[in-house]
Amino acid sequence: MMPNSSKGEASESAARGLFSRWFGATNRRDQCPSPNRLTLTVLAFYWSAIAVVVFQLSASLFVTEPAFALPLNAIVVALVVFTIWRWPGALILLGLQAYLLFFESAQRVDASAGNLAWIVGLALLLIVLVCRVRMLMERFEIRGIQGLYQAYQHSTESEIVARNKDLQLPNTLTNRTIQENGASDWEGKELAKGAQMILLSICGVGFAVAIALLGWWMVPLGPRAVTIRELRLTPNAVRAIQLAFLFAVPYLVVRVFIGEWLWRRISPAEAQVYLRSQFTSWIGPDTRFRVRTRARVLRKLESKKKRERSAQVDRSAQEN
Amino acid sequence: MLTILSMSVLVWLFMCWCLFRIQTTIRVRRIRFHRHINGRDASKCTLRVNRIISVGTHLSATKGKIPAVVTVRDQLPYMLQLEDGRNEAVVDYATQATSFQGRYRVLAAGTVNLPGIHLDFMDPQGLFLDSRSIPGKTSLRCLPEFESVSDARPSIKRINSLPQHGIHRLQRAGLGSELLELREYQPGDPPKSIAWKISARRNKLMTRQYESEVPVRINLLIDGSAAVRIGGYGNREIDQINYVAASIVRGAVSAGDLVGLLMCDGHRTARVRPSGGERGFYQSLEALSDFAASQVNAPAAFSTSLVNAAAAVCRRRYPELMNSSINKVPFTWLPVLPWNRSRWQVRVRLAGVLGYLYGLTPTTTTELFYDDAQMAGYAQRLLIEDGWPRIPPVVQITSSPDHASVAKSLAKALAESVARAHDNEVFVVLSSLMDQDDAMASLIAAAKVAMARHHRVVFVSSTPPLRKVSPAADMTPDPETDELEILRQAEALRIKRKARQMQRELRRTGACVTYAGDRRAVSIVLAEAELAGSGRTLTRSSR
Numbered sequence: 040m041m042p043n044s045s046k047g048e049a050s051e052s053a054a055r056g057l058f059s060r061w062f063g064a065t066n067r068r069d070q071c072p073s074p075n076r077l078t079l080t081v082l083a084f085y086w087s088a089i090a091v092v093v094f095q096l097s098a099s100l101f102v103t104e105p106a107f108a109l110p111l112n113a114i115v116v117a118l119v120v121f122t123i124w125r126w127p128g129a130l131i132l133l134g135l136q137a138y139l140l141f142f143e144s145a146q147r148v149d150a151s152a153g154n155l156a157w158i159v160g161l162a163l164l165l166i167v168l169v170c171r172v173r174m175l176m177e178r179f180e181i182r183g184i185q186g187l188y189q190a191y192q193h194s195t196e197s198e199i200v201a202r203n204k205d206l207q208l209p210n211t212l213t214n215r216t217i218q219e220n221g222a223s224d225w226e227g228k229e230l231a232k233g234a235q236m237i238l239l240s241i242c243g244v245g246f247a248v249a250i251a252l253l254g255w256w257m258v259p260l261g262p263r264a265v266t267i268r269e270l271r272l273t274p275n276a277v278r279a280i281q282l283a284f285l286f287a288v289p290y291l292v293v294r295v296f297i298g299e300w301l302w303r304r305i306s307p308a309e310a311q312v313y314l315r316s317q318f319t320s321w322i323g324p325d326t327r328f329r330v331r332t333r334a335r336v337l338r339k340l341e342s343k344k345k346r347e348r349s350a351q352v353d354r355s356a357q358e359n
Numbered sequence: 360m361l362t363i364l365s366m367s368v369l370v371w372l373f374m375c376w377c378l379f380r381i382q383t384t385i386r387v388r389r390i391r392f393h394r395h396i397n398g399r400d401a402s403k404c405t406l407r408v409n410r411i412i413s414v415g416t417h418l419s420a421t422k423g424k425i426p427a428v429v430t431v432r433d434q435l436p437y438m439l440q441l442e443d444g445r446n447e448a449v450v451d452y453a454t455q456a457t458s459f460q461g462r463y464r465v466l467a468a469g470t471v472n473l474p475g476i477h478l479d480f481m482d483p484q485g486l487f488l489d490s491r492s493i494p495g496k497t498s499l500r501c502l503p504e505f506e507s508v509s510d511a512r513p514s515i516k517r518i519n520s521l522p523q524h525g526i527h528r529l530q531r532a533g534l535g536s537e538l539l540e541l542r543e544y545q546p547g548d549p550p551k552s553i554a555w556k557i558s559a560r561r562n563k564l565m566t567r568q569y570e571s572e573v574p575v576r577i578n579l580l581i582d583g584s585a586a587v588r589i590g591g592y593g594n595r596e597i598d599q600i601n602y603v604a605a606s607i608v609r610g611a612v613s614a615g616d617l618v619g620l621l622m623c624d625g626h627r628t629a630r631v632r633p634s635g636g637e638r639g640f641y642q643s644l645e646a647l648s649d650f651a652a653s654q655v656n657a658p659a660a661f662s663t664s665l666v667n668a669a670a671a672v673c674r675r676r677y678p679e680l681m682n683s684s685i686n687k688v689p690f691t692w693l694p695v696l697p698w699n700r701s702r703w704q705v706r707v708r709l710a711g712v713l714g715y716l717y718g719l720t721p722t723t724t725t726e727l728f729y730d731d732a733q734m735a736g737y738a739q740r741l742l743i744e745d746g747w748p749r750i751p752p753v754v755q756i757t758s759s760p761d762h763a764s765v766a767k768s769l770a771k772a773l774a775e776s777v778a779r780a781h782d783n784e785v786f787v788v789l790s791s792l793m794d795q796d797d798a799m800a801s802l803i804a805a806a807k808v809a810m811a812r813h814h815r816v817v818f819v820s821s822t823p824p825l826r827k828v829s830p831a832a833d834m835t836p837d838p839e840t841d842e843l844e845i846l847r848q849a850e851a852l853r854i855k856r857k858a859r860q861m862q863r864e865l866r867r868t869g870a871c872v873t874y875a876g877d878r879r880a881v882s883i884v885l886a887e888a889e890l891a892g893s894g895r896t897l898t899r900s901s902r
Contacts, residue, residue, distance in 0.1 A: 297380060319714075319728070
């Protein structure tokens, strides 16, 4: 309910501004398409799916450690969500990976392949869902918690307005029907896209898990890694390092292949710029020396001219 | 277990990246765009200042579909101001074609270069971003706005009174309305022109011969120096000059007079021969438009913001060429600090693109890394070609040094035109006369010569875009709260004083002085043309 007094309005707007600053809500809602009820239902479905996946994932991961389940659950989930929400957070993911390489307990290795696949699948599904929700929210300029709340509130109000308008319309085809028919195409596409992405991610999961498991079981865990063991690494860390070296080979091959393929498809303009940048890197130091010398000489000449001019002025003043 | 989980995520991300790069590279080549203005093909349009145009962009895929997710942005130059509609669209789902439309206002005369469109590709999860552009260049001529003066009189009948002593009229036989002489009838003369009463009195057929209606020639001397081009589109002094010039041409052509143009920018002078009629009118408008679009650059000053602006333009128009894998930065140990290092990398990449765009040799391209003056010059050129107005950081606003050279060019052009003139002509000098304190002498001398030869000279000075000076009550604002207002008022007072001084100096020569911001400026010039045609002094129009 909106307060009537101006003081109340001022305090509310001030609070709103503060809230917006904290939670990143925006006031530019009138410049972008506002989400209708069906869109918000899809959004709510995604959020529910995220909650279920997070619950499942945390239950699968921390089932054997009830003492640490809750805090670890919260930290890991926050890290994963933060990683996906803001792309630079990938560094945190890499940090987590490095930490786990050295400190994960050896008993975890005994997990079955099916269990592993299930966990990886859930994690990737979480990534896909979070990304999709983020894109949807960006599309409708919904920023932060307040933005989401406002979107739901706005949708409810517009629903009431639409219902009132429907009562005034004599036709059977009401405003709401028109609105929903117009939007249904979009919503259908959104659901189809979501399903497609989930399917793709499941296929990707299968492939990724297969590669990871293959690599993991290919590298033997035994007394052979004597030299690295001398560094007092845990057996898992030794195996992960060996695995990293093993993965580096296909990574480099794919990288080189894609680089070569992209190079063969570049335009003449790109090729020109590339060659030019190579030339400039060769002659850069010489040119720098030449340009700086020239600038120094010009500076000296200018100062000399200035001195001569001032001397001439002094001389003429003395003569007068 | 978590190790495998993280590793799987990394493998999955890598796969997504590979797929995204391959898809983007293949699909961007299949996308075509078509731009239309007011429902017609954009390449066949001519624009007019202050008109609203509707620019539609249609995007389609030659094979397959436009992939999702793509943000399409049609960044039109600053000469077009978005009034309504959109200049970008987001393709959320793969589609065969998409289009968007925006309504723009044309702000100034000149050439509008419509670039290609910018595409931002994202993978379905929004994890990777790749910027591409589809090249395309369409140049449209934008004609200046003009006012149709309602009281433009056709020269069918002049006032029957004698001209002043010393003012000569060009008299020759023609088909005018004034009687020139009577002569004997010759076969082939129209029977309508036979003077029957005189023929009866002289007992031989006599024919009336009429005076030719010699159209008045109006010569517009236009200042197009860098000083009058400074400012935002629509607020520049050259926009005022163009408006007044186009209105004068319209009025003169309606009255059947001829108009010629002499356009000086301080370095070169362009001439359009006096011509009349609708064809001459449009030729003059085109000449004015081309002159407004010509490259006259004020001296550029190197600054970080100038380089950043140029780099932003390159990132928008040539994102592929700014890519770090294509446009490589040579390795150096210096600068060490990360922010200085990133600034250096931006400059090097910009130099690479500028080298490609302007066909520079690798040596000159490398010089741009270290030579601030050269880099500033090329960055300014790029920004101006992209349609940026001449405001900081594109130009350095100081006391414009080219006033003297422009005044001299105008004076020289005026003297040459006077030497070429046949009969009583009108010379209209459209220039920024306020700041030409020392350079005014040459212009005054040329005006005196013209006046001595019975030509008419009108000075139209551009008006600086300032607000009116507030009344006395508001003249003392609180200095702590409104320093800008005080500065504005001081500037307005200074200009007022200068304008009065300039008017006094120019009126001593007998020339007429007015301002581009004055509503009567066009009428004053047309009245002078009427006087030159009749050869009389007529105080119908106020000076």
